[in-house]
Amino acid sequence: MTSLISKKSSPLSGITKISGDKSISHRALMLGALTVGETIISGLLESEDVLNTANAMRAMGAQIKHHSDGLWRCYGVGVGGLVQPENVLEMGNSGTSTRLLMGLVSTHPIITKFQGDASLTKRPMNRIIEPLEMMCANFDASEGGCLPITVHGTDHPLSIKYELPVASAQVKSAILLAGLNSKGRTTIIERKPTRDHTENMLNAFGVEVITTKLDNGHYAINMLGQQELQPCAIDVPGDPSSAAFPTVAAILTKGSKLQLSDIGINDRRIGLYLTLKEMGADITFEYEHIQSGEKIANIIVKGNSELKGINVDPALVPSMIDEFPILAIAAACAKGTTTMTGLAELRVKESDRLLMMANGLKACGVNLEMGKDSLTIHGTGKPPKGGAEIKTAMDHRIAMSFLILGSVSDEPISIDDATSIQTSFPNFVKLMNELGCNINPINN
Numbered sequence: 001m002t003s004l005i006s007k008k009s010s011p012l013s014g015i016t017k018i019s020g021d022k023s024i025s026h027r028a029l030m031l032g033a034l035t036v037g038e039t040i041i042s043g044l045l046e047s048e049d050v051l052n053t054a055n056a057m058r059a060m061g062a063q064i065k066h067h068s069d070g071l072w073r074c075y076g077v078g079v080g081g082l083v084q085p086e087n088v089l090e091m092g093n094s095g096t097s098t099r100l101l102m103g104l105v106s107t108h109p110i111i112t113k114f115q116g117d118a119s120l121t122k123r124p125m126n127r128i129i130e131p132l133e134m135m136c137a138n139f140d141a142s143e144g145g146c147l148p149i150t151v152h153g154t155d156h157p158l159s160i161k162y163e164l165p166v167a168s169a170q171v172k173s174a175i176l177l178a179g180l181n182s183k184g185r186t187t188i189i190e191r192k193p194t195r196d197h198t199e200n201m202l203n204a205f206g207v208e209v210i211t212t213k214l215d216n217g218h219y220a221i222n223m224l225g226q227q228e229l230q231p232c233a234i235d236v237p238g239d240p241s242s243a244a245f246p247t248v249a250a251i252l253t254k255g256s257k258l259q260l261s262d263i264g265i266n267d268r269r270i271g272l273y274l275t276l277k278e279m280g281a282d283i284t285f286e287y288e289h290i291q292s293g294e295k296i297a298n299i300i301v302k303g304n305s306e307l308k309g310i311n312v313d314p315a316l317v318p319s320m321i322d323e324f325p326i327l328a329i330a331a332a333c334a335k336g337t338t339t340m341t342g343l344a345e346l347r348v349k350e351s352d353r354l355l356m357m358a359n360g361l362k363a364c365g366v367n368l369e370m371g372k373d374s375l376t377i378h379g380t381g382k383p384p385k386g387g388a389e390i391k392t393a394m395d396h397r398i399a400m401s402f403l404i405l406g407s408v409s410d411e412p413i414s415i416d417d418a419t420s421i422q423t424s425f426p427n428f429v430k431l432m433n434e435l436g437c438n439i440n441p442i443n444n
């Protein structure tokens with residue numbers, strides 16, 4: 001367990017890349033493993049979560065090779081070709097690996113056991129078990145529908161039409177991946193648009209997935225099963241959820257100027273950036289273009305404006321679902337009250353993020369109220385006192401958010417355990433320090 005301490009930062013400056021998008025990296029390995037032929041992936045995020053996906057795909061028959069030039073090459077087994085793994089699949093901290101892979105194996109006639117760390121073991125899996133059972137898979141789950149779970153995949157998969165009860169890209173993707181090996185049409189209805197990387201990447205691999213906006217504003221996603229995937233090259237963009245940390249650090253530190261190059265700016269991922277702009281932040285997207293089916297840009301951030309509190313648009317929640325911890329840090333430094341509502345899903349992330357943020361911010365001297373699914377933060381227009389030791393509860397985004405707060409607060413902030421940062425942003429500390437931060441291990 002490494003504890004870290006973050007002290008006041010110099011103005012942040014530099015032009016840098018951010019490691020690859022986690023969601024897209026998982027999907028690239030999964031789809032590469034289902035393609036006959038060679039899939040070349042560049043810019044893959046080499047973090048613990050993504051490596052768990054790579055190991056699982058290898059255990060089910062795919063060849064996945066990491067080359068010294070940073071390229072990953074997959075030689076897949078074809079749609080429907082996954083083999084039964086000899087051992088339990090270790091998912092570590094990764095909800096995305098677990099839920100998407102459960103979808104994938106549920107329509108193969110194989111038995112697969114999934115387990116994870118203490119954080120992942122608490123997370124709800126019934127949300128994917130329900131639709132996958134409709135497709136004829138069977139599940140032996142632990143109490144409360146949690147891991148460890150054994151999936152008994154079916155050899156007679158049924159395609160389904162399913163309306164998502166929660167806005168979840170993981171559930172949508174699990175059903176699409178299950179539908180790949182099912183005869184007939186899979187239809188998913190989503191009331192609120194969630195990240196569409198699975199749909200985009202399936203299209204890049206030559207599978208027709210069609211999304212239509214319905215008259216009532218909902219979205220219908222349609223895909224015919226048993227289409228073959230065509231090999232392709234995937235260039236993974238920088239992760240906007242990771243880029244959020246240097247972005248907020250630069251906004252809060254006067255005199256900062258950063259260029260974060262080649263970051264994914266998919267419309268369904270940029271809620272944080274739109275919200276920060278509404279709060280008065282100086283953020284621009286430059287050189288927008290399409291890469292491997294995804295919109296990317298250079299993000300330019302300047303620390304030259306005062307942030308003001310706002311009511312965050314609840315319609316934006318799915319497009320910034322992972323960014324509320326770092327938004328709460330920005331809100332704590334803004335002038336006035338910021339209200340965030342519709343946050344029930346934050347209770348079931350890597351930790352109960354509403355509670356962890358509320359407790360941590362209070363310990364740093366921030367005035368706030370937490371509701372069942374809301375957070376109201378009263379900012380004073382300057383950073384809070386800080387000076388606390390924050391518990392991270394195995395949650396990478398809680399850990400990184402408070403290290404960013406420590407770079408602007410009056411007194412340093414420490415975190416009890418930095419291990420979780422490896423799951424999504426392994427070079428976070430090195431990169432932030434290169435840009436001007438002052439984050440160091442505590443020698444106990």
Ligand code: S3P
Pocket residue numbers: 022023024096167168169170171173195321322345
């Ligand atoms: C993800 C979807 C989101 C997000 C997670 C990654 C994905 O989860 O929080 O970090 O890659 O599909 P939900 O589907 O539970 O909202």
